[in-house]
Structure formats: structure tokens, C-alpha cells
Amino acid sequence: MTKKIAVLPGDGIGPEVVAEAVKVLERLRRGFGLKIEMETAPVGGTAYDMHKHPLPDATLKLAKQADAVLLGAVGGTQWDTLPRELRPEKALLGLRAELKLFANLRPAILYPQLASASTLKPEVVAGLDLLIVRELTGDIYFGEPRGVRTLANGERQGFNTMVYSEHEVERVARVAFEAARKRHKKLCSVEKANVLETSGLWREVVLRVAKDYPDIELSHMYVDNAAMQLVRAPKQFDVIVTGNIFGDILSDEAAMLTGSIGMLPSASLDSANKGMYEPIHGSAPDIAGKGVANPLATILSAAMMLRYTLNEPRLADKIEQAVSKVLDQGLRTGDIHTVGTQKAGTKEMGDAVAAAL
């Protein structure tokens, strides 16, 4: 049966990198019998400019009807002064909440060809393959109350609330334990249980779920230590499970171990593995429109889509092998460029991956 993919390019470099992932999917459709149809819709600031809303009804409807969503990135300084409800980022959070995408998988894998692009020494990072499972629909991102209030003395005060219910922790913990079971059977739960009640409950629930996974080696780490350990000795980790805000921060940090934030894909899944796929990076206003953004994170997100939602693991492998081949050829966008390699633009990189297929 033909699967429907909603393509939401978004803002900044979003359309540039999504075009290359679409190119790769098209190649699979024409050459390898992948049965998909793609429909594009605006999201984020681009959608606001067209429809006065960052997540128009038609876009949300398309995303809900589709089997999977491929998203570029949203945001940009020109929309930063809008009321919060109308900002591009709100569309992304809205999609995650509306589609109930509570489990965000962010693999940080070092391609051996990029060892010298990593911020860490080759011996510390060689062979790095870790998976961050980030909870995506709870935490301080969605917790109430939130806002800005004026105190009796006239001073204004901003406030947000970190909230996790047991069922929210339990379901993402199960995703992480299951992932660990398919990998090296090690799970590290990251929180701040020495200070935060939310984190104390998080740890309790993870320990309870662990009883169903006696084959998994579970550890717990405070987030400050985890941030340090990631740059000290990242290979101690197999799977990390953590909350929304800690996962956001740690995954950007982990990206640099692989050479660039332009290398990290993600899958955001609901309980039936329906999902939204996007690079972890943003709209990169500093390089938008220049044709220099690294499209590999988005291309690798398309591979995750094939693996998790479209049930085409063989084609997912093919994309990942094609990416590796292009890196073997020495092609590099500016963010992963090192001495002795050849500088390529966004389009050139996408063309090379499609050709390598």
C-alpha cells in the first residue's frame, strides 16, 4: 500500500535540507519500488507569513492523516517578537503534542570518516554509537502554570513548571528499555533527583519499570555529571533516557561528538510508531539561503522514517550506506570540513547521496 508522507520544510535552512532528503526518497521511489506519495505544506514562520498562523489547520490535518511527517526546521529572528502562541517554535510543539509523539530518538553516531571533525580526540570517540531517548510531550515545555506575572512591588516575574506524571515517565522508559534490549543492554537514566521532585519521581518510576527488564544494566546519573561525562568518555553510554529539556540540551552536546549538529537525525514516535522525522538542528539563520547547510541529518532522518514507520529497514540501511560512501569520497559541507577533504554545498551533498544509492 502506498504510504503518505507529509513534507513540512519550514524556515531558514529547513527547505534547503528537506529538498535533499526528498531527492533521496524520490530516488528510492523511482529506483527501488518504495511506495510513497509526498505532499508539502507550510509550517512555522513561513506558514505565519502566508496564513497568520505557524500551524495552519490544513497543515495539522495533513500531518495527522499522513503515515509519517518529514520536517526541516522552524524559527528565525524575524518572528521572535510575535506573541508566543504565534511563534514558529509553537508549531513544532503543537505538532508533537497533537500527534502524541512522546518518544524522541536521537542517535549520535560517529562516522569513522569524520573522526577528525569531532571535538574529541579520536581515541576517546572512535566507534561512538549512543542513543538519546528524550521525552517529548511533557516537562517544563508543557507544564502549567506558566507565564509572566507582576508582583506586588511592580517587578515582573517569569515562571514555568517542570511536570511529569508517572504514566509519562513509564511509557518513555519502556521505549528506552526496549531500545537498549536491541543494542548493548545498557540504559542510563538522566535527571536531577538530588534537587527536583519531578526527577525523584522519574527515578522511582524508572526503577519500577526496570523490574520488567532484568537483562538491562540500569544506571542513574545527574544531568550535570552526564553533560560532563558526555565530553569526557562518551562511549560509556549505550542508551540514555531523559526528560524533554535535559534531552534537548544533551543531544546538541552529543551532536558535536559526531562532528556537527548537521549530522544528527531524529525520530519522534507515538505509541504505534507513527512518527515525525527531523534533524535535531534548527533553522540556522546565520547560513540560511547560502546553500551551505549540511543536509545529512535530514537525509538520515528519512532513513529513520523508513526504519521505524514505513517498515523498510533494507532501504534505511541503503541510505545510511550511501551517506557513508559520500563521506568516503571526501565530500564535506563546511560544518564537517577538515584538511584534505573536498568542500561541497547542500545540493551537491544531496546529489552525491542520491547517486550513491
Ligand SMILES: NC(=O)c1ccc[n+]([C@@H]2O[C@H](COP(=O)([O-])OP(=O)(O)OC[C@H]3O[C@@H](n4cnc5c(N)ncnc54)[C@H](O)[C@@H]3O)[C@@H](O)[C@H]2O)c1
Ligand atoms: N527543530 C527545530 O525546528 C529547531 C531546533 C532548534 C532550533 N530551532 C530554531 O532555529 C532558530 C535558530 O536557532 P539556533 O541558532 O539556536 O540553533 P540552530 O541549530 O539553528 O543553529 C546553531 C548553529 O549550528 C549551525 N547549524 C545548524 N544546522 C546546521 C546544518 N545543517 N549545517 C551546518 N550548520 C548547521 C548554525 O549555522 C548555527 O551556527 C531559532 O529560531 C530556534 O528556535 C528550531
Ligand SMILES: CC(C)[C@H](C(=O)O)[C@@H](O)C(=O)O
Ligand atoms: C525549537 C525547539 C522548540 C526545539 C526543542 O526545544 O525541542 C528544538 O530545540 C529541538 O531540539 O527540536
Ligand SMILES: [Mg+2]
Ligand atoms: Mg534543540
